[in-house]
Amino acid sequence: MNTLSKEAEESLESLMLRAQQGDQAAYAKLLGQCERMLKSMLRSQVNNPEDLNDLIQECLISIHKSRHTYQSHRPFKPWMFAIANFRMKDHFRSSYRRNNLEQAFSANLEQEKEDRHVTFGEGLSEQLKDSLDQLPPKQRKLVQMTKIEGYSSKETAKEMGMTETAVKVSVHRSLKRITALLRANKDE
Amino acid sequence: MSNQSLIASLSEEAKISVCSPWGGAMRGLGFSVGFLFLLGSIYSLRPDLALKLAQPVYLTNLILLGLTAIASASVSCWIAIPDLQSPHWVRLLPFIPAGLWALSLVVTLQQIWLNRPELIHPHELNMFCIKNCMLFLLLPGTFQFAQIKRLAPVLPAWSGALSLLLATSMGNFALMLLEQNDGIYHQLAWHLAPTILFTLLGFMVGKKVLHW
Numbered sequence: 001m002n003t004l005s006k007e008a009e010e011s012l013e014s015l016m017l018r019a020q021q022g023d024q025a026a027y028a029k030l031l032g033q034c035e036r037m038l039k040s041m042l043r044s045q046v047n048n049p050e051d052l053n054d055l056i057q058e059c060l061i062s063i064h065k066s067r068h069t070y071q072s073h074r075p076f077k078p079w080m081f082a083i084a085n086f087r088m089k090d091h092f093r094s095s096y097r098r099n100n101l102e103q104a105f106s107a108n109l110e111q112e113k114e115d116r117h118v119t120f121g122e123g124l125s126e127q128l129k130d131s132l133d134q135l136p137p138k139q140r141k142l143v144q145m146t147k148i149e150g151y152s153s154k155e156t157a158k159e160m161g162m163t164e165t166a167v168k169v170s171v172h173r174s175l176k177r178i179t180a181l182l183r184a185n186k187d188e
Numbered sequence: 189m190s191n192q193s194l195i196a197s198l199s200e201e202a203k204i205s206v207c208s209p210w211g212g213a214m215r216g217l218g219f220s221v222g223f224l225f226l227l228g229s230i231y232s233l234r235p236d237l238a239l240k241l242a243q244p245v246y247l248t249n250l251i252l253l254g255l256t257a258i259a260s261a262s263v264s265c266w267i268a269i270p271d272l273q274s275p276h277w278v279r280l281l282p283f284i285p286a287g288l289w290a291l292s293l294v295v296t297l298q299q300i301w302l303n304r305p306e307l308i309h310p311h312e313l314n315m316f317c318i319k320n321c322m323l324f325l326l327l328p329g330t331f332q333f334a335q336i337k338r339l340a341p342v343l344p345a346w347s348g349a350l351s352l353l354l355a356t357s358m359g360n361f362a363l364m365l366l367e368q369n370d371g372i373y374h375q376l377a378w379h380l381a382p383t384i385l386f387t388l389l390g391f392m393v394g395k396k397v398l399h400w
Contacts, residue, residue, distance in 0.1 A: 019199075019202045020202070020203070020204055020205075020206055021203065022202055022203030023202060024199045024200060024202045025199075026202070027198070027199040027202035028195055028196065028199035031195040031198060031199060032195055035191050035195065053191070056191060057191060057194055060191070060194060060195065060198065061194075061198070062340075062400075064198045064201070065340070065400070066270065066339075066340030066400075067204055068204045068205065068206055068207045069206075069207055069209075069268075069269045069270065069339050069340045070206070071206070071208070071269070072206070074271065074273075075273070078271050078272035078273040079269075079270050079271055079272075080270075081272050082270035082271055082272045082342050083270045083340070083342065085272070085342070086270065086342040
């Protein structure tokens with residue numbers, strides 16, 4: 001009889017009832033038991049331990065936030081698992097969205113790499129190379145630094161011992177010349 | 189933060205007063221009835237109400253709309269309490285009287301078409317009814333959303349849809365008592381169509397607004 005009443009006293013329902021009345025120890029005990037149940041429920045669904053822990057904490061916070069909706073005459077577990085289910089779906093939805101975003105981002109990155117490859121890499125057109133070779137060495141160097149290697153005009157000027165304006169003017173003239181050479185090649 | 193320290197900090201705020209779903213439902217329904225009673229005192233009841241109440245179709249429609257409102261108020265709050273044991277079909281309950289009401293309108297239209305087409309007047313569509321829809325819907329709908337928000341809806345979209353179904357059915361109920369326009373086109377365009385549209389809108393808005 002004693003054991004029975006003790007069991008009844010310690011049931012999740014009675015712990016929740018006591019918690020709602022302000023019993024902090026009962027509430028801590030209840031949340032501890034919830035944590036264990038959630039872990040065993042969610043472990044099969046979430047592989048990453050960090051994600052699993054995050055999800056358990058989210059569920060515990062949700063249980064805490066909605067504890068005013070628990071009706072003492074109703075069983076506790078269906079209430080708790082309904083909240084856990086809700087949070088789990090949320091978690092999967094957001095991770096699915098995140099994965100999609102990551103995939104889209106890496107696809108973009110690949111595309112960008114390919115684009116760069118076409119413009120400046122091995123596929124640099126022969127004509128462009130020829131036109132660049134026809135420039136005086138100093139001008140070629142300036143174009144290479146500013147337009148291919150990505151240095152700023154200021155950095156290039158410092159490297160080449162020139163003023164920034166002189167670099168800009170020289171690069172502008174070189175590009176003009178390259179364009180003219182390319183046009184001439186095209187006409188031929 | 190470890191789980192143990194989270195539990196320790198949460199357990200410091202154990203005490204809370206319990207919120208009953210039926211309380212929410214009664215408040216939602218009570219507010220709608222009170223608001224429509226207020227509107228009813230501003231607009232007067234239709235003069236031929238006694239005559240209309242003697243017509244079985246009119247009375248049936250009125251009862252169906254009342255049942256839709258009661259069922260929507262109750263079920264929207266019921267499903268806002270997390271419970272895995274609640275049967276899935278519960279959320280569809282309010283759509284039974286609402287569907288029967290819609291069916292009654294469609295059957296009426298068909299009957300008129302077949303037997304007395306001269307009773308159909310397309311000019312009875314009055315654009316001013318938009319104002320009535322908004323007037324009868326906005327406050328009760330918003331109030332029911334606020335009631336649901338206080339609970340923990342695990343089906344927020346359905347709770348939102350049922351909140352606006354409550355508002356539209358109560359609005360239709362009141363308009364049947366106040367408005368003297370029984371034209372079938374008017375009923376379909378300004379009673380049935382807004383009910384469907386606003387229920388769908390509640391579904392979409394509820395998904396966002398009632399998510400917690």
